[in-house]
Amino acid sequence: MSLVVVIESIRRHFAHLGYIAALLILIVIVVMMTAIGAPASAPYALISLFTLVAGCQLIGPEFSSGTLQLILSKPVGRSAYLTGRVAGVVISIWVAVASILASDIVGRLIAGTPIIWRTVLWAALVSALKVLLTCSLLALFGSFTRSYVNIGIYLGGQIVLSGIYGLLSIMKNAFTGEMAAVGRLLRAHPGILEGYRAVQTNLFPDDPLIPFDRNWILLMTCNAVVAVLLACVIFSRREVPYGAD
Amino acid sequence: MARTSLTFDRTKQRALPIWLLILAVLLIVARIVSKQYPEKAEHDLVRWMPISQAIGIARTTHRPVFYEFSAAWCGPCKMLEREVFMDQDLAKRINDRFIAVKVVDTKQEEGRNWPDVQALMDRYGVNAFPTIVIAGPDGSVLDRVVGYPGAGKMAAMIDRPR
Numbered sequence: 519m520s521l522v523v524v525i526e527s528i529r530r531h532f533a534h535l536g537y538i539a540a541l542l543i544l545i546v547i548v549v550m551m552t553a554i555g556a557p558a559s560a561p562y563a564l565i566s567l568f569t570l571v572a573g574c575q576l577i578g579p580e581f582s583s584g585t586l587q588l589i590l591s592k593p594v595g596r597s598a599y600l601t602g603r604v605a606g607v608v609i610s611i612w613v614a615v616a617s618i619l620a621s622d623i624v625g626r627l628i629a630g631t632p633i634i635w636r637t638v639l640w641a642a643l644v645s646a647l648k649v650l651l652t653c654s655l656l657a658l659f660g661s662f663t664r665s666y667v668n669i670g671i672y673l674g675g676q677i678v679l680s681g682i683y684g685l686l687s688i689m690k691n692a693f694t695g696e697m698a699a700v701g702r703l704l705r706a707h708p709g710i711l712e713g714y715r716a717v718q719t720n721l722f723p724d725d726p727l728i729p730f731d732r733n734w735i736l737l738m739t740c741n742a743v744v745a746v747l748l749a750c751v752i753f754s755r756r757e758v759p760y761g762a763d
Numbered sequence: 764m765a766r767t768s769l770t771f772d773r774t775k776q777r778a779l780p781i782w783l784l785i786l787a788v789l790l791i792v793a794r795i796v797s798k799q800y801p802e803k804a805e806h807d808l809v810r811w812m813p814i815s816q817a818i819g820i821a822r823t824t825h826r827p828v829f830y831e832f833s834a835a836w837c838g839p840c841k842m843l844e845r846e847v848f849m850d851q852d853l854a855k856r857i858n859d860r861f862i863a864v865k866v867v868d869t870k871q872e873e874g875r876n877w878p879d880v881q882a883l884m885d886r887y888g889v890n891a892f893p894t895i896v897i898a899g900p901d902g903s904v905l906d907r908v909v910g911y912p913g914a915g916k917m918a919a920m921i922d923r924p925r
Contacts, residue, residue, distance in 0.1 A: 519780070590776070597780045691924040705924060727808045727851050736797050740790035747779075747787050754777040 520594050520602040527606020531572065540568065541614055545621045552625025558637045559725075561618050562645035566652075569611055573653045574669035576607055577753070578660035586758050597750040604657045604746055611649045615642055640729040647738040654745035655721065661749040662756065679718045686711055801851065807844055808854035811865045814879045821862045821900040829861035830896040832884065834868040837892040839911040846914040853914065856921050861897065868892065895920070 531537045548561040577600060580586040589599065619642040626633050652672070659668035690711060692701035704711055720741055726734035812820060821828045833840035847853045857863055866883050870876055876884065883889075887896045887904065897906035897920075908920060 595776050595778055597778065597783075601780060601783065693924075701924075708922075724855070727854060728802050728804045731802050731851075733794070733797050733801060736790065736794045740787070740794045743783065743787045743790055747783050750779055750783065754779060 519605060520598040523594065523599055523602025524606045524609070527603055528610050531607070531610035537572075537610070540571075541617060544568070544614060545617055548618050548621040549625040549628070552622050552631070553629045555629070555631060558622065558634070559641040559644070561622055562615070562641055565611065565615055565618065565645050565649065568614055569649050569652045570656075570669060570672075572607055572611055573656040574660075574666050576603055576653065576657050576660055576668070577749075578663055578665055578668045581663075581758070582665040590758055596754045600657060600661070600750055600753050601746060604653055604749075608650055608653045611653070612646055615646050615649065618642070618645070636729060643730075643735075644725065647735065647742075651723070651738050651742045651745070654742035654749070658745040658749040658752075661753040676722050679722065683711075683714060683718055686714065804849040804851065804854075807848040808851060808858075809848045809863045809865075810858050811863050814864055814866065814883065817862050817864045818900065818902070824862070825900065826860065826862050827900070827905055828898045829857055829863045830866055830883065830887065830894075830898065831863070832866045832868065832887075832889045832892060832894040832896070834871065834892045836871055840893040843893050843911045843917070847917050850914065853918060853921065856918075860921065 544561075544564055547564065551561050580589070590596065619638070622638060623633060656668045656672055659671040663671065686704060689697045689700045690704040692698050720737070723734070723737055723741075728734075817828050820826075831840075831843070833843075848857075866880050866889075868876060868880065868884065875881075886902070887894070887898075887907075889896070891909050893911055895906075895908040895917075896904060899905055906920060906923065908917075911917075912920075
């Protein structure tokens with residue numbers, strides 16, 4: 519990992535007027551949400567949008583804008599550059615998560631509502647880990663595409679995978695009609711649906727049911743690290759085009 | 764005076780980060796080992812719906828209703844809660860497939876039941892606890908279990924195609 523790349527990625531975010539404005543708006547919204555007694559996890563829904571906006575430009579657009587060729591002419595390894603970019607973007611969004619946590623606590627103190635530390639801290643940790651996995655997946659999808667295709671794959675994958683799972687679940691219960699054969703197959707081999715569901719939950723995990731669930735924390739960090747590793751493998755072997763799209 | 768190298772070995776540019784590889788292997792091993800020891804919840808993980816809303820939601824979502832008839836004094840009901848409703852996997856399956864409704868009998872404590880509770884108990888002829896009734900959005904009985912048959916049989920009941 520290149521520290522220069524990490525620092526430069528963080529600096530770029532904090533020097534961006536849009537980032538600062540979004541962060542300030544986020545803080546105001548969180549304080550208002552807390553004042554009306556929203557649950558601890560509610561403000562972090564905004565972070566998902568924040569992550570998608572910041573994460574989509576992690577690597578893909580650099581292929582298309584032509585800046586990558588220039589960057590890679592410097593004495594920096596491709597993997598070091600990619601991991602540095604991921605770390606920089608993740609840290610920048612974690613700052614927003616920390617700001618939400620602080621605003622949530624301040625809002626509760628102002629509103630006079632009790633602070634359940636375990637719930638509040640767990641909500642922040644869930645959000646931080648989701649940011650890590652989302653950014654890692656966006657880096658992976660960006661490593662073999664160009665422009666903003668990574669965000670398309672990410673959102674499309676989420677919609678298509680859950681849609682197909684819903685259809686398969688319905689087909690599993692089909693006893694008559696055209697789908698009866700598919701239903702029979704799915705009932706005879708429950709592993710098909712379970713395997714499919716495993717892929718889906720590994721890429722886009724559901725929220726944990728138990729606070730500070732060790733297995734969920736490991737799932738998120740492990741999948742994020744594997745995604746970044748795969749991204750490094752692809753990125754280190756990929757041809758970097760000259761010039762912009 | 765320290766000498767700074769102005770050359771950069773280009774072959775290193777495509778090298779993979781070994782630390783990341785080691786970290787990934789360690790995390791995969793930790794995940795596999797940790798999965799053998801699932802964490803136990805401290806409370807019921809099923810998303811119970813109020814009786815008044817359940818049928819409406821079931822009709823909109825086309826999902827069956829999972830009624831659990833229980834009572835505070837009932838021992839097997841506590842076992843059902845501990846082994847099924849506090850189990851992450853089973854609770855998740857219930858949440859995904861059904862609209863869950865907990866119907867608690869209070870005859871022994873308060874001498875009578877709430878009218879909506881009594882109406883459901885009369886409708887499904889409940890006279891023992893726990894009783895699980897899986898009903899269609901129209902109220903028809905799709906499945907019924909009296910007593911707690913164990914987590915394995917409960918899992919099979921939850922997964923049974925309807």
